[in-house]
Amino acid sequence: MLKRQPMSIGVFPGTAGFFLLPPIENADTFMPSLLQGFLPEPCPKEWQFFLSAIEGEPVERVNELLPDTKEGHFNRFILFPEKRNYKKAESMLDGDLKLLLDAVAWRLNFKQDPPHFQDDTADEIKAFILATHAYDAFQKRDWTKGIQLLEGAAQTVKEISPIFSARLLSEAAATKQSLGFIDQRLIDLYKTALTLTERSKFEDMRAELTFQLGTAYQELADGNKTYYLEAIKCYNKALKVYRKENAPENYAIIHMNLALSYLAMPPNEYNYHLKNAMAIQSLREALRYLDQEKHTELWCSATINLANALQYAKSSHIEDNLWEAVALYEDVLKVRKKETDPHGYARLIANQGTALSHLGAFSSAVPKLTEAKQIFEELRDEESKKVVEDMLLEIKKKKEELSKQ
Known part of the structure; x- marks a missing residue:
């Protein structure tokens, strides 16, 4: 028996989410699972065009499968939004379906x-x-x-x-x-x-929503440890779907956010070094799958954050970490120029100078810090200027102590 028009509008992503399904016998038995994204098996022949669209076949193939019915002409307008296709569909539709056609036509700039x-x-x-x-x-x-x-x-x-x-x-x-x-x-x-x-x-949809929920927790956190932990939980759950093998870019971005959540979480005497180590691990993983040219800003951000984290990581290889940080800052300096981003450039050389000072390489650190101080002064960033001045003063004291030995 025929029931009311089966509706899957808005359920499937892409073109299929706009398609009208022609009525078929016993459609109501298919609809509950169809509305959760599960196509009936076998797919009714009247809906083969729908299956073809969901599977990403060329629009020409989908078009070939469209029936010569009012639903078919509606769907042809979706595939080929041309005036003649709109007029043909309009001549065949009335009531709710005419309203739907006009809503689609507005979205496609026909109304x-x-x-x-x-x-x-x-x-x-x-x-x-x-x-x-x-x-x-x-x-x-x-x-x-x-x-x-x-x-x-x-x-x-x-x-x-x-x-x-x-x-x-x-x-x-x-x-x-x-x-x-x-x-x-x-x-x-x-x-x-x-x-x-x-x-x-829709596993990908759930993963995307989970990731977005994580970013919402992270943005709302503002020092709230519970929210950071919720964000971390969301990112780890999303990583079960966005794997390096099937979604390397999403995988890298999630690891970036995971690292930033660890770094921003308020520290205590028990978790400070652990959370720093977890952040370093995630940043290294992100950088394996970020292309410097294709994802320049993300790559810069991940590289800088990794260098910053390495400076303060508790390790038996502190000197190695510091030299790696210096090298990472240098990599970013090849991309981030003073002329285009003076503030970012100044922060970079200030961080690099700090790492060099921790290594005792004062002759290399001082010029970097001095240049950073001058740029911060020009930009009227008094807070950053003061931090650099304090580091320069600390270096001066260390050099005086060494000269007395």
Whole structure:
């Protein structure tokens, strides 16, 4: 028997998340698992185009499999957003599906304004339209309204399409975070989205949400040890999915954040050296998979943080650590120039000078520190200037003590 139009709008990533599924016999028996990301096996022949899109086949192949129905013409407009395809789909659709077409058309710049739903509009389409109005609000820089609309859309489909709801919540949370709205509400959004994905097939989605939750904890921490520990827990969980073999860039970025959480965590007499050692381990791992040219800023950040951590690592090879730190700073100085980033350059040579002074290489340390002091003075960074002045004064005292021996 035929039931209402099966809806997987917003569930799958990419093009497939926009596709309409034609009604088939007993579709309602497939829908609960389909809405968690599991395709029926075998896949009904009427849905072969959908399977083809999910598996990443060329759009030409997906197009070949589209049926000559209203759903097929809607989906053809998604694949090839051209005026003639829009007009053909428009001539075949009415009611909820016409609203959905107009919402998609707005997203593809075919309509000036997004449509408005009716009281009896299906919840999945209602949520899609609410999300469209959210993106319209973002274009108008009304961030608060946009976030509220996304959260409202997520609530609309929370019971019937949990993955669609989770994707909407994830967008709302990511937007909040990018705008610097870091609070407990942000944590709750990510947690709710994660809960909604628990039974789904989308392992990568859960890993991404877990990583983002970790960054939210890390940004909110501000010295709170519990939040840093929660961030570390999230990063370690995400690393079970983002492995060096299948996602080297994500793997490296997570290790970077893991290291920064360890370094920022308030120390005590028991954990100071352990957390420093853990940070060094993660930074070394990140640098194995960061390309200096492709990920220049990330590579610089990881290299500098590793050098800084090595300076203060408790080890039986303190001198080796310090020389490695000096060499790492030198590597970054080949990329980070005084002309383009005077502040970053000054911090680099100040750190390098400090490491050299710890090695007793005063003749090399003093010129570095003196140059850093001059740049900080020019930039009116009195705090950094004072730190360098204190180091220069300490070197002067050490040299005087040595001359008396």
